[in-house]
Amino acid sequence: xxxxxxxxxxxxxxxxxxxxxxxxxxxxxxxxxxxxxxxxxxxxxxxxxxxxxxxxxxxxxxxxxxxxxxxxxxxxxxxxxxxxxxxxxxxxxxxxxxxxxxxxxxxxxxxxxxxxxxxxxxxxxxxxxxxxxxxxxxxxxxxxxxxxxxxxxxxxxxxxxxxxxxxxxxxxxxxxxxxxxxxxxxxxxxxxxxxxxxxxxxxxxxxxxxxxxxxxxxxxxxxxxxxxxxxxxxxxxxxxxxxxxxxxxxxxxxxxxxxxxxxxxxxxxxxxxxxxxxxxxxxxxxxxxxxxxxxxxxxxxxxxxxxxxxxxxxxxxxxxxxxxxxxxxxxxxxxxxxxxxxxxxxxxxxxxxxxxxxxxxxxxxxxxxxxxxxxxxxxxxxxxxxxxxxxxxxxxxxxxxxxxxxxxxxxxxxxxxxxxxxxxxxxxxxxxx
Amino acid sequence: xxxxxxxxxxxxxxxxxxxxxxxxxxxxxxxxxxxxxxxxxxxxxxxxxxxxxxxxxxxxxxxxxxxxxxxxxxxxxxxxxxxxxxxxxxxxxxxxxxxxxxxxxxxxxxxxxxxxxxxxxxxxxxxxxxxxxxxxxxxxxxxxxxxxxxxxxxxxxxxxxxxxxxxxxxxxxxxxxxxxxxxxxxxxxxxxxxxxxxxxxxxxxxxxxxxxxxxxxxxxxxxxxxxxxxxxxxxxxxxxxxxxxxxxxxxxxxxxxxxxxxxxxxxxxxxxxxxxxxxxxxxxxxxxxxxxxxxxxxxxxxxxxxxxxxxxxxxxxxxxxxxxxxxxxxxxxxxxxxxxxxxxxxxxxxxxxxxxxxxx
Numbered sequence: 001x002x003x004x005x006x007x008x009x010x011x012x013x014x015x016x017x018x019x020x021x022x023x024x025x026x027x028x029x030x031x032x033x034x035x036x037x038x039x040x041x042x043x044x045x046x047x048x049x050x051x052x053x054x055x056x057x058x059x060x061x062x063x064x065x066x067x068x069x070x071x072x073x074x075x076x077x078x079x080x081x082x083x084x085x086x087x088x089x090x091x092x093x094x095x096x097x098x099x100x101x102x103x104x105x106x107x108x109x110x111x112x113x114x115x116x117x118x119x120x121x122x123x124x125x126x127x128x129x130x131x132x133x134x135x136x137x138x139x140x141x142x143x144x145x146x147x148x149x150x151x152x153x154x155x156x157x158x159x160x161x162x163x164x165x166x167x168x169x170x171x172x173x174x175x176x177x178x179x180x181x182x183x184x185x186x187x188x189x190x191x192x193x194x195x196x197x198x199x200x201x202x203x204x205x206x207x208x209x210x211x212x213x214x215x216x217x218x219x220x221x222x223x224x225x226x227x228x229x230x231x232x233x234x235x236x237x238x239x240x241x242x243x244x245x246x247x248x249x250x251x252x253x254x255x256x257x258x259x260x261x262x263x264x265x266x267x268x269x270x271x272x273x274x275x276x277x278x279x280x281x282x283x284x285x286x287x288x289x290x291x292x293x294x295x296x297x298x299x300x301x302x303x304x305x306x307x308x309x310x311x312x313x314x315x316x317x318x319x320x321x322x323x324x325x326x327x328x329x330x331x332x333x334x335x336x337x338x339x340x341x342x343x344x345x346x347x348x349x350x351x352x353x354x355x356x357x358x359x360x361x362x363x364x365x366x367x368x369x370x371x372x373x374x375x376x377x378x379x380x381x382x383x384x385x386x387x388x389x390x391x392x393x394x395x396x397x398x399x400x401x402x403x404x405x406x407x408x409x410x411x412x413x414x415x416x417x418x419x420x421x422x423x424x425x426x427x428x429x430x431x432x433x
Numbered sequence: 434x435x436x437x438x439x440x441x442x443x444x445x446x447x448x449x450x451x452x453x454x455x456x457x458x459x460x461x462x463x464x465x466x467x468x469x470x471x472x473x474x475x476x477x478x479x480x481x482x483x484x485x486x487x488x489x490x491x492x493x494x495x496x497x498x499x500x501x502x503x504x505x506x507x508x509x510x511x512x513x514x515x516x517x518x519x520x521x522x523x524x525x526x527x528x529x530x531x532x533x534x535x536x537x538x539x540x541x542x543x544x545x546x547x548x549x550x551x552x553x554x555x556x557x558x559x560x561x562x563x564x565x566x567x568x569x570x571x572x573x574x575x576x577x578x579x580x581x582x583x584x585x586x587x588x589x590x591x592x593x594x595x596x597x598x599x600x601x602x603x604x605x606x607x608x609x610x611x612x613x614x615x616x617x618x619x620x621x622x623x624x625x626x627x628x629x630x631x632x633x634x635x636x637x638x639x640x641x642x643x644x645x646x647x648x649x650x651x652x653x654x655x656x657x658x659x660x661x662x663x664x665x666x667x668x669x670x671x672x673x674x675x676x677x678x679x680x681x682x683x684x685x686x687x688x689x690x691x692x693x694x695x696x697x698x699x700x701x702x703x704x705x706x707x708x709x710x711x712x713x714x715x716x717x718x719x720x721x722x723x724x725x726x727x728x729x730x731x732x733x734x735x736x737x738x739x740x741x742x743x744x745x746x747x748x749x750x751x752x753x754x755x756x757x758x759x760x761x762x763x764x765x766x767x768x769x770x771x772x773x774x775x776x777x778x779x780x781x782x783x784x785x786x787x788x789x790x791x792x793x
Contacts, residue, residue, distance in 0.1 A: 118526065122525075208787050274596075381790040
């Protein structure tokens with residue numbers, strides 16, 4: 001235990017006079033190192049139990065559901081779980097393209113079973129994602145199959161509907177027999193598979209997602225920019241005004257922040273619509289004629305205006321907290337050394353606000369990228385963001401796998417941007433207060 | 434004394450609990466004016482007649498909690514009000530109990546229930562309670578000379594200027610566009626099943642695309658009409674009727690080209706009180722109750738014999754009959770929404786609609 005590099009330990013050892021075989025011991029004779037380790041372990045365990053509820057909460061309400069949701073983007077067992085015999089046939093015959101008698105028999109047996117369990121809708125829905133219009137093929141076959149299908153199965157099935165012989169259908173069923181698929185990601189990138197299984201661009205009138213991803217990121221950038229332009233002077237005022245005035249100003253910033261999101265969005269509708277307040281004022285002032293009222297809402301303009309307003313506090317607050325700590329004597333020193341006010345701002349003041357600006361910009365941008373309710377209400381057709389399509393797939397078409405794939409891509413995009421930010425600015429420079 | 438009190442209280446509680454076990458119906462409805470019609474016309478009279486308590490809960494769309502309840506194996510709902518399309522979907526996925534159609538009561542003149550309900554109103558898992566529709570509505574003050582009379586006028590910007598509002602979605606709009614393009618109601622879905630038909634519908638929508646404000650919540654169209662933002666709307670009839678009747682707005686409904694759909698009862702698989710649920714469904718779908726519900730909200734009864742029984746709008750002396758989608762005159766050029774078609778093509782057409790919307 002005598003450590004030449006730790007004279008303090010040596011002194012303790014000497015003073016205690018307990019140097020038995022070079023080992024420190026506690027009063028009850030245990031080695032001190034062990035006792036210390038044990039007590040620190042106990043402390044760690046106690047600390048762990050203290051955060052356990054939080055950990056469980058985060059795990060249960062955040063990691064687990066999100067992980068499960070993301071899982072859906074690559075795993076959809078709607079076909080494989082309810083058509084087990086046919087799936088087994090596909091697995092056993094990886095190269096056979098023409099279904100044989102065993103395949104038809106498996107198909108008939110699976111259809112009968114799943115019609116009885118009323119799971120046929122799930123199977124049909126899964127195939128319908130790949131070939132629109134086939135859900136009813138399955139459900140109507142299920143209705144007929146409930147009475148039993150007689151061999152020969154091939155003829156019986158084709159008798160029900162000729163479409164059962166379609167090679168494309170069999171190709172898709174083969175793909176779906178594997179619960180893991182990348183097809184939802186392909187669709188989320190406006191790609192699809194042709195009959196030979198090659199990845200090709202979707203038909204032009206179905207292409208939408210890439211365009212919307214770009215628009216989402218572009219609009220979010222614009223909104224981040226406008227919140228910066230509007231928020232910076234306000235934050236500066238807040239930080240430099242005397243306490244009394246700055247408190248009043250702070251309340252003006254926070255009051256809308258505390259108002260319901262829907263109320264604020266609806267307020268913008270009242271203000272900006274063609275028969276709204278702003279247009280009325282313009283007409284009254286004679287700036288525009290009654291016939292040329294401006295369309296400021298239900299389009300991109302509306303989305304930008306309303307979201308800028310809603311996200312403004314997220315820019316102002318971090319900027320303000322950083323600006324308050326900036327010592328005014330630096331700028332004064334620069335001025336006294338002959339810098340113009342612009343140079344002093346540009347070279348001395350502004351660089352010191354960067355940590356707050358970074359935090360605010362990142363906050364606003366990430367919130368904007370995933371924003372849903374405001375673009376849904378005021379966005380019209382040109383102001384829709386990708387989140388609106390995720391919501392559509394969650395609630396309308398009930399294609400949760402597609403929603404998960406889109407959400408995962410959005411998450412990936414944000415993480416990449418976060419990484420770029422870290423490389424360019426450095427995440428350590430982030431300051432929220 | 435004190436002990437006796439506690440004991441009796443406990444006994445009463447236990448007894449009440451036991452009684453509630455088999456003598457109650459947990460109903461899941463929509464809230465709002467529609468949910469109110471369920472309470473007033475179905476739940477209250479049912480309680481008065483049978484003594485079985487009806488607990489009404491509300492959801493944004495009861496189909497969503499039903500799916501969650503059955504999948505989690507914790508079903509707390511006996512009867513739920515869902516849209517037809519959701520009923521088809523939930524039934525196919527095995528989440529609903531089948532409803533025995535023989536429990537339904539015959540009409541007053543003895544007509545069997547099966548003949549009294551309009552076609553499609555009773556399926557394996559679903560019994561229709563009301564018919565609602567998407568209709569063309571306009572602000573009467575905006576058009577002084579000629580008034581809009583059908584779907585074609587909705588697309589005629591020269592004759593009827595002013596913005597329009599339509600639901601943001603493919604369903605209803607594609608059918609409406611085809612009808613406006615001169616397709617007879619009974620050929621709409623046949624045509625829409627072909628690529629040419631879909632192209633034709635989108636081409637028709639193209640002609641007014643720049644003049645349309647797309648609504649998402651049912652409350653938006655009457656508000657947009659009232660604010661003067663739009664001169665014509667394609668919206669749910671109940672909302673328009675409420676604004677016109679309840680708030681005296683100058684809105685008029687054009688019934689030609691209406692597209693109607695149904696809502697009705699379903700029983701989730703594993704419902705806790707199946708017997709009481711059956712009793713409730715039989716009672717509430719009787720012609721008298723259906724007619725009574727229509728007095729609270731302008732959704733038509735799906736039973737033919739109920740039409741004659743509908744009285745005045747609740748609390749007024751205005752007859753409700755002519756304001757219902759199922760009124761004979763209103764049904765002349767009506768289109769019944771084809772659920773099988775939409776279950777098959779919803780995702781595909783919805784995606785195309787979104788792409789169309791996003792394109793310049």
